[in-house]
Amino acid sequence: MLQNNQEKNKLKILLTKNKDLSYLYLIVVMIIAGASIFIPSFSRGQNITNLFNQMAPMGIVALGQTFAIITTGIDLSVGSVMSLATVITATQLDPANPMSVFIVYPLVIGVSLIIGSVNGFIISKFNLEPLIATLATGSIINGISLLILSHPGGFCPRMFTNAWLTELGGIVPLSIIYFFILILVTYFILNHTRFGRRVYAIGGDEEKAKIAGINVDKVKIKVYMASSLLAGIAGLALAARMRSGDPVSGSTFTLYSVAAVLIGGTTFSGGKGGVIRTFAGVLILSLVSIILNLIGVSPFYQNVMTGLIIVLAVINSSLRKG
């Protein structure tokens, strides 16, 4: 009996704490429902697949950004990391050599981790503002991408893209499955490991966390490594979708990843939020984009609308602080 009461209490607290998150998901559901009813092409298999394929890279990179923002930081290099990943992938894959696939994955992951650790190091040891530091490293990485591939090019053969684009049941591409798995993994890390709890502690109050004995520098380095790693994986998904490499393809993802995190309700003031929220933000951004496309809104208007929606959504999310 007592057990049940405790469980109920926990759930009650969780729900009231995150009332706005429930509303957010409610909005998502309403958007999906509305779109399915009013836009016949919305529920067409091909479009759903497109939605998923679009959502995967954006969602994965946003998961990484969540780590940084929880610690009151930000990672503006993620877009460049994604571009770099596409460039490495597209140039290192050799259709004639199946083994090349096994080189690309560790290469991209390794490079991402190194970039992340450099970011984390600069931010924690040199004491640079994350905004400036990652802006600078993003620039450098962008330059490196252009060095490897000065124009969109390269080729991602099926032996690589199959792992991402193959559709289960003809509709659900593997890339989105990976996204969901990564949501679970990052959720676990942030909520069930000591490291994750330290991330929140630092975001809540860095000084007090330090006094409590937490090695703030080490945690920050790991945070930015996580962010870069996820950006690298997102880049792989992007490469699969584009089937080629593009040294500037990732640039829009940077700010959109930030937007997704903020729309989900994680704020820059730190110590709160998480990947479930980011997932909501990703859903909203992707749905809006796809719907605007489907109803034939001119791409010019889309810009305006997206901007407006981001503003409204972020204000709405930040209102929860009351």
Place this chain on the structure above:
Amino acid sequence: MKDENIILKMENIHKSFPGVKALDSVTFDLKKGEVLGLVGENGAGKSTLMNILTGVLKPNQGTINLEGQNVEFHDNQQAQKHGISYIHQELNLIDELTIMENLFLGDQPLKKWGSINFKEMRERSKKVLKRLNLELSPDLLVEELSLAQKQMVEIAKAILFEAKIIVMDEPTSSLADEEIEVLFEMIEDLQKDGKSIIYISHRLDEVFSLTNRLIVLRNGKKVAVKNTDEVDHDQLVNMMAGKEVAERFFKEETNFGDVILESKNLAGKKTKDINLKLRKGELLGIAGLMGSGRTELLEMMFGVKKIKNGELFLNNNKLHPRNTTQAIKNGLAYLPEDRGLKGLFLDFDLLKNIYISKVEKNEIITNEEKAKEPILNIIEQLNIVTPSAREKIKNLSGGNRQKAILGRWMLSEMDVLLINEPTRGIDVNAKTEIYKFLFELNKQGVGIIMVSSELPEILSISDRIIVMYEGEINGRFTRKEANQERVLKAMTGKKADLAESGVET
């Protein structure tokens, strides 16, 4: 000196900061299961001493001997591992995390495969919360707790990690009577368990009822260590202040002018029915516990907080400052309680910090060179200790910083000065200077409203005193009528017997 009963010995502790000798050869010991009171005025060195004990600061000289062994703490973690716990006045809890996360911060119990064992965390948290009679769920966010509850959580943390020595810094400053009783019971329990407590408090009656021995610090030096029952109230205050108890600041009888500021039924978020009058040249003190609405009252007058109801009059003209700029243009000035956060621009120099409000009030094109002379005058008048007017203000001590903010308002000329905790964290000398200056301002016709948590201060320098309790005025006293007992009674909710003296407050 191998007394088995002694758990801690601090010997010849010296600590200096730039320009200030905070501790001068302080020595004392602490027995097992005893409550040692640590008393002294603000700035006497109590916090510094405790920061050294808990590893936050390192002493320039001196030794710490814990259970017979000399120890040197490199950081707070180490001190905690040795069983020393410090419950700060500004609590060390992270608001964004839950109670149980704060209790286990950095040291969460793990399951076999490395993930956090929430079940164990929750159970152990529940146990310790229950022990303190706290009906709180471990999953509550700390930011939702009242100050009193947060304090209890800090104590729970100390108990959880089996502290042997617990330092409590002003633990009752925001507790209601019932909560204080619970705290006292808990302290007794802890004593029975053999734990030692260092109890820092300004509330001398608490010190007398709780402690076995007490140590008095003054200006960084140890003045005395006595058994509590060997000392009485007056003697203790004497030791703390070094002066006679009965001394109040000599204040010339001034003739008060007309009413300059008046509020009628003023109400804000936490306050209501505030009716008061301030005359020119008068110093009106506002007493009350934390949370009684005093800050909100001042901030409503200054345009920081919204006025929900009621009216404000300045020189008989209706005043409704919608922002601070309006308040200042009308001649109001505010010395906030949190200097670093609300008052100072720490990366800028003294001159800029003083000049800013004058600029906003009266000028459009600034001229720092021209302003230098009047500002240097003010620096001299206030006796601000600084190498130059261009010194970065973060290099100045607390007292000088406070004077700087006062100087800011003097430069821009005010009619009414609102002060919140004028001498918090300021050394004794600067305190006296600030009081003298406030009297000067009174003489010049400036009306002052002063909020303070230091009862002696309010009793000493106010011409009249208003007491607030839970957002309303619960007591009005003239200087003659006021005494510690009456004011305290009103502060804690009981209506004191007021002697009406014909002067409307």
Place this chain on the structure above:
Amino acid sequence: MNLPIINKSMSRNAKVFISLLLVVVVLFAISGIFNPRSLSPNHILEVVRQSAPLGITAMGQSAVILTGGIDLSVGEIITMTNIISADMMKGRNLRTVPVVLLLLLIGALIGGMNGFMIATTNIPPMVMTFAMSSMVKGGYLLYSGGAPRGRVSPILRYIGTERFLGIPVTIIVYALLIVAVLYYFQKTKWGRSAYFIGNNPVAAEYAGIPKTYRLIMIYAFSAMMAVIAGLILSGYIGIGNFDVGGDSYMLNSIASSVVGGNTFNGIGNVGGAAIGALIITVIESVMTSLGVAETGKLVMRGIIIITMVTLYMGSIDLGKVKKLFSGEGGSLEDARGN
């Protein structure tokens, strides 16, 4: 930096200024080694002229950065200015003044809206200005229907390309602008308040600074500077083109501000951005003449930012400040040290 020219008692801003000048001199020296002709007064003037639009944008960006914010909309505002000025002027001189005024007004409105939202809601400046940039982009795309048209007026062409008494007109305009901006931000209460708002937004309010109005003014200023930069660029190019301005300009404006010594804490000097822009422009031109591709330039930009900012950190003592992208918060640690 411990060179004899810089002594300990100098203010931080003075140290930064001298460091920047040294860097510029060194850069010119290096480019002189590779190509002696690049040291001719003509060439130097050319480089300064080239840096003008970036410098102007960066001064606006600096003002915003000093208050603890950021303006991501400047790139698109430049593009918008280019598209609209070409289209509206249609190569006619008489149209110059009204179109310029109109664009300045539009800029003021865009910036004012940025500032208003940022000051009155919790929305982080990054998000607001990013969203605004999106809307501005949509705006000019709709306006032009995807196809830029027209030509700027001959007067604007003159300003953008010609010389007066041997000095590029652009530089004359730039110089006047710098003087006006420096005066505004050093001497007037409105400009000065930017530094205070950035250093401690809470204390700024308590000191009597009307934060909301000032932030509106500062973001409007940034947008208007972007418009001016856009006009000069349009004068140089002559026609409308979607490649004008954009992301790289926006990022470079941030880099220039930061290299110019400005921090998110109210420390720095709006004028420093002009030198920062010059440095970045010189580096780019040096690399171009060395045949370095886009890639190298980007790498350099990143390295420069990190290096300069790290060096600045050494000469100032920044306390830990809680993230200030939501326009609130002061130094809590210092607060406890009363």
